[in-house]
Amino acid sequence: MFEYNDENLKGWLQNAIHAALEAGEIISAALQKQRFTESKENPADLVTATDKAVEEFLFNHFKKCYPEHKFVGEETSAMTGSTVGQLDDVPTWIIDPVDGTTNFVHGFPFFCVAIGLAVNKTATIGVVYNPKLRELFYASKGHGAFMVTDPIKVKVGDGVKLTGAPLPLPDTLSHALIATEYGSSKVPSVLDPKIEIIRKIITNPVAGRGIRSIGTAEMHMCLIAQGAIDIYYEAGTHAWDVCAGAVIIQESGGQVFNWMSDQPFDILERTIIAVRGDGTVRHEKAPLIKELESLMIYIEYPRD
Amino acid sequence: MFEYNDENLKGWLQNAIHAALEAGEIISAALQKQRFTESKENPADLVTATDKAVEEFLFNHFKKCYPEHKFVGEETSAMTGSTVGQLDDVPTWIIDPVDGTTNFVHGFPFFCVAIGLAVNKTATIGVVYNPKLRELFYASKGHGAFMVTDPIKVKVGDGVKLTGAPLPLPDTLSHALIATEYGSSKVPSVLDPKIEIIRKIITNPVAGRGIRSIGTAEMHMCLIAQGAIDIYYEAGTHAWDVCAGAVIIQESGGQVFNWMSDQPFDILERTIIAVRGDGTVRHEKAPLIKELESLMIYIEYPRD
Numbered sequence: 001m002f003e004y005n006d007e008n009l010k011g012w013l014q015n016a017i018h019a020a021l022e023a024g025e026i027i028s029a030a031l032q033k034q035r036f037t038e039s040k041e042n043p044a045d046l047v048t049a050t051d052k053a054v055e056e057f058l059f060n061h062f063k064k065c066y067p068e069h070k071f072v073g074e075e076t077s078a079m080t081g082s083t084v085g086q087l088d089d090v091p092t093w094i095i096d097p098v099d100g101t102t103n104f105v106h107g108f109p110f111f112c113v114a115i116g117l118a119v120n121k122t123a124t125i126g127v128v129y130n131p132k133l134r135e136l137f138y139a140s141k142g143h144g145a146f147m148v149t150d151p152i153k154v155k156v157g158d159g160v161k162l163t164g165a166p167l168p169l170p171d172t173l174s175h176a177l178i179a180t181e182y183g184s185s186k187v188p189s190v191l192d193p194k195i196e197i198i199r200k201i202i203t204n205p206v207a208g209r210g211i212r213s214i215g216t217a218e219m220h221m222c223l224i225a226q227g228a229i230d231i232y233y234e235a236g237t238h239a240w241d242v243c244a245g246a247v248i249i250q251e252s253g254g255q256v257f258n259w260m261s262d263q264p265f266d267i268l269e270r271t272i273i274a275v276r277g278d279g280t281v282r283h284e285k286a287p288l289i290k291e292l293e294s295l296m297i298y299i300e301y302p303r304d
Numbered sequence: 305m306f307e308y309n310d311e312n313l314k315g316w317l318q319n320a321i322h323a324a325l326e327a328g329e330i331i332s333a334a335l336q337k338q339r340f341t342e343s344k345e346n347p348a349d350l351v352t353a354t355d356k357a358v359e360e361f362l363f364n365h366f367k368k369c370y371p372e373h374k375f376v377g378e379e380t381s382a383m384t385g386s387t388v389g390q391l392d393d394v395p396t397w398i399i400d401p402v403d404g405t406t407n408f409v410h411g412f413p414f415f416c417v418a419i420g421l422a423v424n425k426t427a428t429i430g431v432v433y434n435p436k437l438r439e440l441f442y443a444s445k446g447h448g449a450f451m452v453t454d455p456i457k458v459k460v461g462d463g464v465k466l467t468g469a470p471l472p473l474p475d476t477l478s479h480a481l482i483a484t485e486y487g488s489s490k491v492p493s494v495l496d497p498k499i500e501i502i503r504k505i506i507t508n509p510v511a512g513r514g515i516r517s518i519g520t521a522e523m524h525m526c527l528i529a530q531g532a533i534d535i536y537y538e539a540g541t542h543a544w545d546v547c548a549g550a551v552i553i554q555e556s557g558g559q560v561f562n563w564m565s566d567q568p569f570d571i572l573e574r575t576i577i578a579v580r581g582d583g584t585v586r587h588e589k590a591p592l593i594k595e596l597e598s599l600m601i602y603i604e605y606p607r608d
Contacts, residue, residue, distance in 0.1 A: 102513045106481040107469060107532040165411060177410040182515050186507050199499055203490050209406045211486050213517040228411040 001120055002089040006143075009125070012066075012091070013140045014156050016115045016127040019061050020138075021151060023054045023113040024131035027098060031107075031132065047098065047105045051075050054097035054113060062093045069093060074240045087239075087268060089120045094267070096240040099128075100216030109133055114218040116243025116267075123267055126247030128218050137162070137222045137248050145225050145251035162252035164277030165227025171287050174206035176230040178292075179220045181213050183236050193297040194235065200295040217272070221245025224276045225252035231288055233273040235259070235299040243267050246274075253277020255286055260293050270301035305424055306393040310447075313429070316370075316395070317444045318460050320419045320431040323365050324442075325455060327358045327417040328435035331402060335411075335436065351402065351409045355379050358401035358417060366397045373397060378544045391543075391572060393424045398571070400544040403432075404520030413437055418522040420547025420571075427571055430551030432522050441466070441526045441552050449529050449555035466556035468581030469531025475591050478510035480534040482596075483524045485517050487540050497601040498539065504599040521576070525549025528580045529556035535592055537577040539563070539603040547571050550578075557581020559590055564597050574605035 030050040055073040062071055070092040093115065098104050100111030109132045117125035128137040129151070136154060139145035139162075148159035170176050178201065185191055201208055212229065214220060217237050223229045225248045246256045246265055257263075259271035262285065273293065275286045334354040359377040366375055374396040397419065402408050404415030413436045421429035432441040433455070440458060443449035443466075452463035474480050482505065489495055505512055516533065518524060521541050527533045529552045550560045550569055561567075563575035566589065577597065579590045 102481060106513070106534065107530070108481060108516065108527065109532065177406060177412060182502065182506060184506070184511065184514065186511070191503070191506060195499060195503055198486065199495070202486060202488070202495060207488065207490070209410070210488065210519050211517060212407075212412065212519055213515060215514050215516055223412065226411065228413065230410065 002091060004091070004119060009140050009143070010156055012117055013125050013127070013138060015065055016117065016125055017136070017138055017154050017156070019058055020113050020115050020127045020129040020136065021154070023058055023097065024129045026050070026054050026057060027104070027111075027113060028131045031104070047101050050104070051097045051101065055095065058093070058095050058097065058115065066091070071095070072239065073097060074238070077238075077240075087118060087121055091117055091119045093117055094239050094243040096218065099218040099241060100214075103215050108215065110214045110216050110219045112216065112218055112222075114240065114244040116240070116247065118239075118243060118267060123243045123246040123265070126244030128222050128244050128248065130219065135222070137225065139248040139251035141247060141251070143251070145248045147222075147226065162225045162248070163227070163279055164225065164253050167278065168280070169275055169278040169286060169288060170230060172206055173201070173204065173208045173231075173288065173291050176208045176288055177210055177212065178208045179212045179214070179223070179229045179232040181215065181217070181234050183234075185236065190236065190299055193299050197296050201292075204295060217241040218245045221249050221274060224254055224274050225249050227276050227278075229276065231273070231275050231292060233259070233271075233292065233296070235271045236301060237270055237272050239267040239304045242272050249274050249276075253279060253281075255282065255289065257285065257289065259296060260298055268304040270304065271299065306395060308395070308423060313444050313447070314460055316421055317429050317431070317442060319369055320421065320429055321440070321442055321458050321460070323362055324417050324419050324431045324433040324440065325458065327362055327401065328433045330354070330358050330361060331408070331415075331417060332435045335408070351405050354408070355401045355405065359399060362397070362399050362401065362419065370395070375399070376543065377401060378542070381542075381544075391422060391425055395421055395423045397421055398543050398547040400522065403522040403545060404518075407519050412519065414518045414520050414523045416520065416522050418544065418548040420544070420551065422543075422547060422571060427547045427550040427569070430548030432526050432548050432552065434523065439526070441529065443552040443555035445551060445555070447555070449552045451526075451530065466529045466552070467531075467583055468529070468557050471582065472584070473579055473582040473590060473592060474534060476510055477505070477508065477512045477535075477592065477595050480512045480592055481514055481516065482512045483516045483518070483527070483533045483536040485519065485521070485538050487538075489540065494540065494603055497603050501600050505596075508599060521545040522549045525553050525578060528558055528578055529553050531580050531582075533580065535577070535579050535596060537563070537575075537596060537600070539575045540605060541574055541576050543571040543608045546576050553578050553580075557583060557585075559586065559593065561589065561593065563600060564602055572608040574608065575603065
């Protein structure tokens with residue numbers, strides 16, 4: 001076990017907040033450029049450049065500050081084809097430089113930089129910053145989750161404490177606002193069950209209040225922490241899609257699981273189901289999760 | 305034909321903008337109340353009260369200002385079971401007091417008051433205000449579409465002129481960000497084709513960049529006018545879901561049609577397909593619409 005204390009944790013969190021805001025500046029600058037880009041430029045290229053620039057900035061930043069830590073980024077993994085599988089007890093920064101890349105290219109306002117820190121294989125710090133909406137979310141294990149609007153200089157403890165929502169989490173899906181994603185996989189073994197689950201949710205006698213899809217896992221998770229969505233599920237996520245958000249949800253009083261599992265949330269598993277908090281402490285899985293799981297079909301993915 | 309001139313139009317638009325901002329105040333007040341509501345209160349009741357209060361305010365407002373005009377509101381129609389079918393040449397205010405009711409109850413940030421004016425059966429004025437994001441959109445036929453952030457006192461002509469996006473509208477679905485809704489209908493003749501269309505979009509060789517669902521037609525349409533979404537389609541919409549947005553899209557240089565129709569957009573038909581503008585004038589249906597229509601299955605609804 002890697003030993004750490006509250007002081008380490010606070011220092012890492014403070015550092016990650018600064019890094020996220022600085023990364024947000026890089027993304028915002030690219031966004032400005034994109035708005036005035038000539039049509040000849042390929043929007044996909046522009047985004048890849050931004051993704052890479054942000055990841056490189058964060059890699060160098062954390063390498064310099066914490067040479068003894070490890071680093072996993074979406075772009076690096078995509079380039080090298082490596083997975084997160086080697087995760088051990090050493091603190092590991094797990095980063096999505098731009099979560100919601102497609103939204104970023106198109107100007108759809110949900111995209112963010114996501115910085116997670118796993119210690120002893122457990123999501124321990126989460127920082128998510130949406131530079132378009134200028135919303136910062138941060139949390140560290142045992143110290144709560146917070147949201148800062150229009151962040152400039154942020155000190156740990158600043159902002160509004162997140163607790164899900166004042167109203168109780170509904171006990172039945174019929175009162176729940178649900179979020180999920182179709183994803184882009186055309187593989188029948190992945191796409192068919194995804195569509196079948198959606199059909200089952202809609203045709204279920206109790207149904208739900210509606211299904212939302214905004215195209216970024218981390219922002220869905222921040223909406224859960226704010227209480228704007230009751231329940232979120234997705235299959236095919238990677239560690240960098242969920243590491244930061246998992247801490248933010250847990251620290252806001254919500255719950256995060258892998259599909260159909262009672263074990264503690266494993267960021268290397270490729271499925272997620274999460275509910276918001278409502279101010280009450282739960283020792284068991286929320287009934288809402290159990291009900292949604294009764295409509296689900298397990299989808300097999302290789303571990304990260 | 306009902307005769308009107310630029311001066312009438314400007315007066316009506318100015319009036320509708322003021323009314324939308326005032327309606328937004330009513331919604332915001334309810335939102336505050338909702339946040340601190342005791343759990344015993346049924347969120348669904350609260351929303352119905354807000355819907356009704358806003359519709360009543362707007363009905364009385366327009367009745368007083370324009371006694372010779374007609375008025376159609378979502379709530380009134382829902383209560384009386386009446387449809388919009390009687391639409392004639394007389395200017396008719398077509399209103400959704402809260403579009404995105406479920407989002408409003410849950411705090412998901414996309415909901416709005418939508419005020420449309422149909423003259424000679426044609427969507428002629430559109431005003432959409434999201435009091436949560438504090439974003440106002442307005443347009444009148446022949447005079448452009450505009451967006452005002454943090455609106456307080458707004459004069460016609462204020463704000464940023466909307467033109468879709470600077471990049472050309474993609475010619476193929478493979479580069480397009482798509483928006484649609486699952487809706488809540490469990491009727492197989494409605495649900496099955498909806499799900500089949502989504503499956504066809506995802507499994508199509510060219511596919512698309514992704515599918516988004518935010519739970520309000522009018523806000524989807526404002527995102528089209530801003531250029532944040534390339535193409536939007538939905539079945540089962542009512543006149544009050546699309547009247548305001550249609551003018552805003554058309555005046556931003558985008559196109560709005562009923563599914564698989566080359567006729568001018570009819571707000572009483574229950575299907576919609578729309579693309580964003582890109583600064584070019586099109587005399588024909590955008591190729592993107594034709595391509596999406598090739599994947600669609602027509603869904604039959606009774607007219608409004």
